[in-house]
Amino acid sequence: MIKKKQPLAIKPRRGVCLVISAPSGAGKSTITQALQQSEAYVQTSISVTTRPPRPGEQDGVHYHFRSVEQFRAMVKEGALLEWATVFKGSYGTPRAPVEAALQAGYDVIFDIDWQGHRQMRHALPNDVVSIFILPPSLEELERRLRGRKSDHHEEIDHRMTEARDEISHWKEFDYVIINSELEHAIAETRAILHAARLTKARQIEGLGQFVSTLGG
Numbered sequence: 131m132i133k134k135k136q137p138l139a140i141k142p143r144r145g146v147c148l149v150i151s152a153p154s155g156a157g158k159s160t161i162t163q164a165l166q167q168s169e170a171y172v173q174t175s176i177s178v179t180t181r182p183p184r185p186g187e188q189d190g191v192h193y194h195f196r197s198v199e200q201f202r203a204m205v206k207e208g209a210l211l212e213w214a215t216v217f218k219g220s221y222g223t224p225r226a227p228v229e230a231a232l233q234a235g236y237d238v239i240f241d242i243d244w245q246g247h248r249q250m251r252h253a254l255p256n257d258v259v260s261i262f263i264l265p266p267s268l269e270e271l272e273r274r275l276r277g278r279k280s281d282h283h284e285e286i287d288h289r290m291t292e293a294r295d296e297i298s299h300w301k302e303f304d305y306v307i308i309n310s311e312l313e314h315a316i317a318e319t320r321a322i323l324h325a326a327r328l329t330k331a332r333q334i335e336g337l338g339q340f341v342s343t344l345g346g
């Protein structure tokens with residue numbers, strides 16, 4: 131009787147938490163979207179925020195827009211993996227979808243600030259790989275912010291002050307990318323994600339079983 135070969139039960143690897151931080155206008159949303167569109171098994175974490183939607187922003191797509199009371203309740207219930215107050219609003223990462231995605235082998239991209247990065251590192255130390263995106267200059271950053279019609283003058287000035295503060299935390303991140311040329315920055319981000327997927331620690335469960343069939 132021919133023994134039927136059992137398929138190798140290689141479990142999906144645990145996903146990567148790719149945290150991308152940058153000052154507003156450095157291009158992180160565009161980079162994140164490009165990765166989400168071009169990569170299989172990548173999800174973007176949709177944050178909860180108390181700030182009002184900007185024109186064109188949809189609830190459940192760009193953010194989950196919630197009242198201050200609803201946000202506080204989520205914090206109290208422990209429903210957020212991390213949260214912080216940035217500009218005039220509070221922002222946080224819902225815990226349940228992230229844990230489900232990582233478990234299923236999806237990589238999750240987080241567009242969060244330095245405070246969120248610190249908390250994520252603490253909450254998921256073995257899963258986080260982080261990138262800080264820098265603009266080529268402060269002048270270029272301001273030019274990009276002024277090009278966004280939805281932001282008012284005072285808000286732009288405020289965001290420039292916040293940008294300097296955000297930039298001061300660059301050393302806390304694993305990787306740094308200078309976004310002078312968008313396509314190049316996207317390729318560099320993709321390279322970091324691909325390398326992170328291949329670390330031994332991230333593949334260990336399925337890999338050990340496979341390597342044993344090779345005598346290793």
Ligand code: 5GP
Pocket residue numbers: 151152153154177178181212213214216217221222223241242243244245246247
């Ligand atoms: P914006 O209001 O321009 O969409 O975002 C403002 C800032 O909040 C950005 O730096 C963005 O990365 C950050 N942010 C967005 N979502 C979260 C979140 O869930 N947690 C934290 N800590 N920061 C967030």
